[in-house]
Amino acid sequence: MPKEGIHPxxxxxxxxxxxxxxxxxxxxxxxxxxxxxxxxxxxxxxxKQKLVDxxxxxxRFRRKFAATDAKKAETAAK
Numbered sequence: 839m840p841k842e843g844i845h846p847x848x849x850x851x852x853x854x855x856x857x858x859x860x861x862x863x864x865x866x867x868x869x870x871x872x873x874x875x876x877x878x879x880x881x882x883x884x885x886k887q888k889l890v891d892x893x894x895x896x897x898r899f900r901r902k903f904a905a906t907d908a909k910k911a912e913t914a915a916k
Contacts, residue, residue, distance in 0.1 A: 855879065 846866040854860050855876035865871065878884070 848864055848866055850862055851865045851867055852860060852870045853863055853876070854870055854872050855878065856872075856874045857876065857879035859876050859878040861876075863871075
């Protein structure tokens with residue numbers, strides 16, 4: 839067993855996710871832990887991809903590469 843008095847307290851704590859999911863775990867952290875993403879809402883675990891479009895970046899990216907793809911298809915057709 840571990841020596842007395844040299845290890846931090848390892849107690850049960852609540853984890854709260856931004857999606858609304860709550861679960862309990864054990865941690866040395868004091869108080870509740872608040873996370874932005876958990877296994878209930880992470881695309882790796884859910885199999886669904888969620889794209890968060892910040893200031894239209896995804897749309898600009900798609901427009902930029904749609905133009906280059908159109909040029910490639912046009913030159914390939916000639």
